[in-house]
Amino acid sequence: MTIADVAxxxxxxxxxxxxxxxxxxxxxxxxxxxxxxxKAAEELGYVANAVARGLRTNSSMTVxxxxxxxxxxxxxPMVRGIEHYLAPHGYTALIAxxxxxxxLERAAFDSLSGRRVDGFIxxxxxxxxxxxxxxYHRGVHVVMLNRGSVDVPYPLVTGDDAAGVTAxxxxxxxxxxxxxxxxxxPENFTTSAVRQDAxxxxxxxxxxxxxxxxxxxxxxxxxxxxxxxxxxxxxxxxTAIVAGNDLLAVGILRSLRQHGLxxxxxxxxxxxxxxxxxxxxxxxxxTVRVPHFEMGTEAARLLIDDLxxxxxxxxxxxxxxxxxxxxxxxxxRAGALASADTFQARIESGLSMRR
Amino acid sequence: MTIADVAxxxxxxxxxxxxxxxxxxxxxxxxxxxxxxxKAAEELGYVANAVARGLRTNSSMTVxxxxxxxxxxxxxPMVRGIEHYLAPHGYTALIAxxxxxxxLERAAFDSLSGRRVDGFIxxxxxxxxxxxxxxYHRGVHVVMLNRGSVDVPYPLVTGDDAAGVTAxxxxxxxxxxxxxxxxxxPENFTTSAVRQDAxxxxxxxxxxxxxxxxxxxxxxxxxxxxxxxxxxxxxxxxTAIVAGNDLLAVGILRSLRQHGLxxxxxxxxxxxxxxxxxxxxxxxxxTVRVPHFEMGTEAARLLIDDLxxxxxxxxxxxxxxxxxxxxxxxxxRAGALASADTFQARIESGLSMRR
DNA sequence: CGAATTACCGCAATCGATCTCCTTCGATTA
DNA sequence: TAATCGAAGGAGATCGATTGCGGTAATTCG
Numbered sequence: 176m177t178i179a180d181v182a183x184x185x186x187x188x189x190x191x192x193x194x195x196x197x198x199x200x201x202x203x204x205x206x207x208x209x210x211x212x213x214k215a216a217e218e219l220g221y222v223a224n225a226v227a228r229g230l231r232t233n234s235s236m237t238v239x240x241x242x243x244x245x246x247x248x249x250x251x252p253m254v255r256g257i258e259h260y261l262a263p264h265g266y267t268a269l270i271a272x273x274x275x276x277x278x279l280e281r282a283a284f285d286s287l288s289g290r291r292v293d294g295f296i297x298x299x300x301x302x303x304x305x306x307x308x309x310x311y312h313r314g315v316h317v318v319m320l321n322r323g324s325v326d327v328p329y330p331l332v333t334g335d336d337a338a339g340v341t342a343x344x345x346x347x348x349x350x351x352x353x354x355x356x357x358x359x360x361p362e363n364f365t366t367s368a369v370r371q372d373a374x375x376x377x378x379x380x381x382x383x384x385x386x387x388x389x390x391x392x393x394x395x396x397x398x399x400x401x402x403x404x405x406x407x408x409x410x411x412x413x414t415a416i417v418a419g420n421d422l423l424a425v426g427i428l429r430s431l432r433q434h435g436l437x438x439x440x441x442x443x444x445x446x447x448x449x450x451x452x453x454x455x456x457x458x459x460x461x462t463v464r465v466p467h468f469e470m471g472t473e474a475a476r477l478l479i480d481d482l483x484x485x486x487x488x489x490x491x492x493x494x495x496x497x498x499x500x501x502x503x504x505x506x507x508r509a510g511a512l513a514s515a516d517t518f519q520a521r522i523e524s525g526l527s528m529r530r
Numbered sequence: 531m532t533i534a535d536v537a538x539x540x541x542x543x544x545x546x547x548x549x550x551x552x553x554x555x556x557x558x559x560x561x562x563x564x565x566x567x568x569k570a571a572e573e574l575g576y577v578a579n580a581v582a583r584g585l586r587t588n589s590s591m592t593v594x595x596x597x598x599x600x601x602x603x604x605x606x607p608m609v610r611g612i613e614h615y616l617a618p619h620g621y622t623a624l625i626a627x628x629x630x631x632x633x634l635e636r637a638a639f640d641s642l643s644g645r646r647v648d649g650f651i652x653x654x655x656x657x658x659x660x661x662x663x664x665x666y667h668r669g670v671h672v673v674m675l676n677r678g679s680v681d682v683p684y685p686l687v688t689g690d691d692a693a694g695v696t697a698x699x700x701x702x703x704x705x706x707x708x709x710x711x712x713x714x715x716p717e718n719f720t721t722s723a724v725r726q727d728a729x730x731x732x733x734x735x736x737x738x739x740x741x742x743x744x745x746x747x748x749x750x751x752x753x754x755x756x757x758x759x760x761x762x763x764x765x766x767x768x769t770a771i772v773a774g775n776d777l778l779a780v781g782i783l784r785s786l787r788q789h790g791l792x793x794x795x796x797x798x799x800x801x802x803x804x805x806x807x808x809x810x811x812x813x814x815x816x817t818v819r820v821p822h823f824e825m826g827t828e829a830a831r832l833l834i835d836d837l838x839x840x841x842x843x844x845x846x847x848x849x850x851x852x853x854x855x856x857x858x859x860x861x862x863r864a865g866a867l868a869s870a871d872t873f874q875a876r877i878e879s880g881l882s883m884r885r
Numbered sequence: 886c887g888a889a890t891t892a893c894c895g896c897a898a899t900c901g902a903t904c905t906c907c908t909t910c911g912a913t914t915a
Numbered sequence: 916t917a918a919t920c921g922a923a924g925g926a927g928a929t930c931g932a933t934t935g936c937g938g939t940a941a942t943t944c945g
Contacts, residue, residue, distance in 0.1 A: 255601060290580045542925085
């Protein structure tokens with residue numbers, strides 16, 4: 176079932192079929208002929224071979240989407256946002272997971288390049304410098320999503336993390352907290368740096384508020400759990416924590432529960448991202464909602480625009496983030512964590528529970 | 531950067547380059563020449579154009595994956611499982627969401643067909659009869675995932691839902707429950723039918739246990755919430771519920787909370803699927819774990835195998851499901867829901883809360 | 886009425902890799 | 916020494932759609 180079959184059935188040359196079926200060239204053919212061609216194509220159930228077209232036109236109408244991990248609830252909404260914008264424009268997304276691994280990243284990039292994708296949307300900020308600089312040098316179209324990349328002026332679509340963190344800190348201060356911790360994500364994520372800086376800046380605005388940074392080795396439940404365990408073990412847990420993301424927050428909640436502590440009575444916790452299920456956590460998590468779907472559509476729009484105009488802008492689009500207050504934050508309870516005695520006891524029981 | 535450039539640099543004909551770089555034909559060329567070609571390709575950073583290759587070989591090394599909704603936590607693990615098997619075999623997945631909409635399904639199928647995918651993995655059981663029958667008739671390679679399709683003998687990979695439901699029922703009966711409800715998914719999902727039948731069969735094995743079916747209009751949190759509201763309103767809530775999936779269970783939990791009831795004291799709830807976050811729900815959800823990742827790899831394996839052998843088997847692969855007991859199930863509390871008085875009062879307060 | 890313009894559409898090259906034939910050449914065998 | 920064989924690799928067709936070029940017929944213009 177090729178264009179030639181349609182041509183025979185419509186009694187015209189295949190070039191005419193091509194023109195009749197293509198929106199851009201339809202005006203070059205007589206309306207009556209075009210109708211006849213469309214009818215023939217319809218009857219034969221003809222669908223143009225995108226592969227052959229791609230070869231000739233040197234554009235595959237596909238976009239490579241590189242993300243760390245699809246099972247991280249952060250990304251599906253972004254991907255859907257991307258597809259939501261791409262599909263009506265005739266584009267299809269090719270999705271690759273890299274798990275943040277350099278080799279897999281390189282492999283995914285090469286594989287997608289071989290498939291001649293027209294451009295990339297890359298949502299792994301920690302992306303190999305070399306690889307992305309290479310891409311830029313070769314004139315590959317890329318839009319960064321969520322996390323930017325230093326050095327290379329690719330456009331970036333991101334949530335307004337700074338505003339989100341600031342709102343979180345203000346909320347806690349307003350509730351009466353004076354001892355805050357920011358459980359920060361790994362340093363090589365650009366978003367970690369942004370949130371970290373915003374946290375420190377927000378704290379500095381209040382003379383009577385102490386704000387410490389605790390670095391987490393990864394943005395996972397496990398990391399959150401272990402960091403919180405450490406803090407409790409060393410007896411320097413704060414009254415409120417702003418977590419680098421929701422998964423860290425979930426880990427913190429688990430740790431607290433394992434140690435017989437209660438959120439928000441003993442410790443208030445704020446997450447980041449507003450994953451779908453945070454509303455049903457125990458307790459429902461106060462978190463910063465980031466508009467992931469819209470970030471996806473925005474990134475796709477940027478890419479398609481630049482593709483069509485064959486240029487490479489380097490704008491940064493920052494979409495507003497908002498604080499969603501639920502039940503994991505409350506006023507600090509006087510002396511909740513003050514009694515070193517019962518505190519130690521709690522830790523012991525918690526630790527033995529863990530074994 | 532084409533095969534011709536490499537040919538010039540290596541001082542051979544492009545056919546030789548093709549042969550040297552292709553694992554299957556490498557033996558047809560002198561090892562020394564092959565080395566020279568590989569070196570030239572390396573130096574030029576040559577990557578074969580998959581589009582051109584696809585045109586010639588009439589295989590795109592891509593697989594269309596059709597799912598209802600990527601933000602449903604059920605699917606990302608499956609997709610990752612699929613990619614996990616595909617990637618090492620040189621295949622790439624093209625993912626399309628349909629939201630269960632017939633027109634979008636048709637559009638996605640046509641679009642992917644136009645891209646000349648080598649086969650499909652379809653995870654939307656309720657798939658348009660016509661469309662899938664059509665595909666079968668045209669000899670399109672398809673593997674059904676999660677949900678099967680009636681009438682058409684395409685291979686199917688599924689979790690052993692029946693065993694999972696049976697285990698859930700046995701668990702509840704063992705705890706002492708005698709009044710069970712199965713909040714069933716929509717009838718046009720084949721999985722709903724399977725789970726429903728398994729539930730009834732399991733209940734029937736116990737003479738003193740009553741098991742009712744309540745149909746939910748969709749597999750969503752909202753549907754679960756509304757069905758539970760209805761049950762409470764009509765005063766016919768059971769002591770334990772086996773939900774058609776985790777989202778329904780989450781809805782049930784919300785409804786209970788809104789009505790001032792407590793799980794598991796007032797009502798035990800069992801979910802289905804073991805989404806990532808169920809462990810951190812309030813309370814942690816007892817649920818049936820289904821091996822989604824493995825289901826994905828299995829579906830991919832089946833497809834690739836059949837593709838390679840150019841046949842179409844019609845096996846059904848059923849992967850074991852297992853009950854994960856957490857805290858949403860407990861022995862029924864005598865008279866928990868017996869007092870119609872306070873019960874009504876609770877409903878009233880719950881309903882007014884909802885406004 | 887002849888020339889110029891325009892609308893329509895056919896011809897054939899083209900994209901890049903694969904693959905079937907075919908040639909060449911050195912080695913082996915009778 | 917001539918016939919045979921097999922390995923190595925070159926020539927060129929091919930996949931299906933697009934597109935620049937040009938031809939033909941109908942239409943407009945001077």
